[in-house]
Amino acid sequence: MVSEVKVTVCSTELYQLAAISDQDLAELVGHGIAQPHDQQAVEWQFDEAAVAQITRAVRLRRELQVDWAGIALALELLNELEGLRRENDALRRRLERLEE
Amino acid sequence: MEFKDYYALLGVEPEADEATIKTAYRRLARKYHPDISQEKDAEARFKEVAEAWQVLKDPDKRADYDQLRAMRSQQGGRGPFEAPPGWQPSDGGGFDPSDAGFSDFFESLFSGARQGGRGGSASGRRGRDVEIDLPVFLEDTVSSETKPISFRLPEYNQYGELIGEATKSLNVKIPAGVTDGERIRLKGQGTAGVGDMPAGDVYLRIRLVPHPLFDVEGHNLIVTVPLAPWEAALGTKVEVPTLTTPINLSIPAHSQNGKKLRIAGKGLPSKAGQGDLFVLLKVVMPPATSDDINQLWEQLAEKASFDPRAQWSR
Numbered sequence: 254m255v256s257e258v259k260v261t262v263c264s265t266e267l268y269q270l271a272a273i274s275d276q277d278l279a280e281l282v283g284h285g286i287a288q289p290h291d292q293q294a295v296e297w298q299f300d301e302a303a304v305a306q307i308t309r310a311v312r313l314r315r316e317l318q319v320d321w322a323g324i325a326l327a328l329e330l331l332n333e334l335e336g337l338r339r340e341n342d343a344l345r346r347r348l349e350r351l352e353e
Numbered sequence: 354m355e356f357k358d359y360y361a362l363l364g365v366e367p368e369a370d371e372a373t374i375k376t377a378y379r380r381l382a383r384k385y386h387p388d389i390s391q392e393k394d395a396e397a398r399f400k401e402v403a404e405a406w407q408v409l410k411d412p413d414k415r416a417d418y419d420q421l422r423a424m425r426s427q428q429g430g431r432g433p434f435e436a437p438p439g440w441q442p443s444d445g446g447g448f449d450p451s452d453a454g455f456s457d458f459f460e461s462l463f464s465g466a467r468q469g470g471r472g473g474s475a476s477g478r479r480g481r482d483v484e485i486d487l488p489v490f491l492e493d494t495v496s497s498e499t500k501p502i503s504f505r506l507p508e509y510n511q512y513g514e515l516i517g518e519a520t521k522s523l524n525v526k527i528p529a530g531v532t533d534g535e536r537i538r539l540k541g542q543g544t545a546g547v548g549d550m551p552a553g554d555v556y557l558r559i560r561l562v563p564h565p566l567f568d569v570e571g572h573n574l575i576v577t578v579p580l581a582p583w584e585a586a587l588g589t590k591v592e593v594p595t596l597t598t599p600i601n602l603s604i605p606a607h608s609q610n611g612k613k614l615r616i617a618g619k620g621l622p623s624k625a626g627q628g629d630l631f632v633l634l635k636v637v638m639p640p641a642t643s644d645d646i647n648q649l650w651e652q653l654a655e656k657a658s659f660d661p662r663a664q665w666s667r
Contacts, residue, residue, distance in 0.1 A: 350577045
């Protein structure tokens with residue numbers, strides 16, 4: 254069966270992982286780019302998917318020179334685009350099976 | 354090495370002010386950023402643009418570059434470029450993690466700063482994360498599989514300078530139930546850190562390889578089963594492949610083309626439980642027909658008096 258291992262990363266480790274400042278992390282969470290397990294906790298905990306999202310957001314922000322609000326929107330649209338592309342590929346393959 | 358015209362790369366005049374350069378960079382970054390762009394050589398173009406920006410946004414670096422550019426144009430501005438003997442960048446500024454992977458031209462102009470200058474990289478730097486696509490067959494997602502993988506990692510010296518590449522091999526356990534696009538983090542398996550800093554991580558991005566028989570929809574599988582017209586009309590038993598052992602399936606009489614039959618629990622494993630296998634019926638005409646068979650079709654046509662386009666005439 255599927256074994257579920259939850260790995261969490263605390264904000265101190267995250268500062269090092271993603272080279273992100275306290276203030277930026279607060280901005281990022283404020284814009285809903287990533288969510289800690291408990292926003293009220295003294296030290297935030299993030300799961301791996303959130304860490305990946307944060308690292309990507311930090312990189313995109315540096316590379317595109319866009320503010321956090323822009324990054325939040327870009328990430329949302331990019332994730333949606335990725336999903337649609339994947340769905341489109343899958344549907345195209347299914348269609349090919351039905352066509353002669 | 355080739356002399357890079359950073360102004361031309363950003364499409365700005367050499368006299369352009371900071372704001373103009375920033376705007377030009379932002380526009381090109383959006384156009385060529387590999388996460389966004391569909392253009393073929395987007396990544397290479399983006400690197401060039403990022404390199405130009407890295408130099409021109411920084412007043413010290415830009416002044417150094419302008420000086421070399423002026424010297425070069427006095428010498429005719431042609432042929433390969435060599436940094437002047439004893440060349441030292443004036444800023445001596447610290448290491449910027451986004452510098453890695455820039456051209457030899459950039460390295461020859463600005464990397465000296467890392468060794469001698471203030472800041473430098475003596476304080477260390479965490480190793481780089483690496484992202485790798487890992488093709489996985491559907492059959493491999495049913496149970497936990499160990500897969501050997503190997504990839505190339507850039508190697509840096511103690512100053513954080515790129516000195517080469519090394520191949521790294523690992524055995525990775527692919528957990529059952531992985532989905533397309535999912536990322537697996539291998540902590541500390543990326544490039545080594547500089548100084549006392551830890552190594553980066555490797556992220557494996559699962560890519561499900563398209564299967565010749567099965568399509569994936571979430572955690573369900575779809576298999577298209579071809580049927581002769583009479584099999585669809587009269588019903589039949591078909592051996593249907595699954596990811597493990599084939600199973601016998603009864604096709605009910607009068608099954609319509611495109612009908613879906615569900616076989617519970619024969620899909621992909623997932624955290625929410627086992628997915629299902631859907632059997633999609635596809636009625637296929639027999640190829641060539643003889644006169645005998647044509648007669649039979651004619652008889653059928655007379656007896657059935659079926660108008661498949663009845664809805665059109667309404």
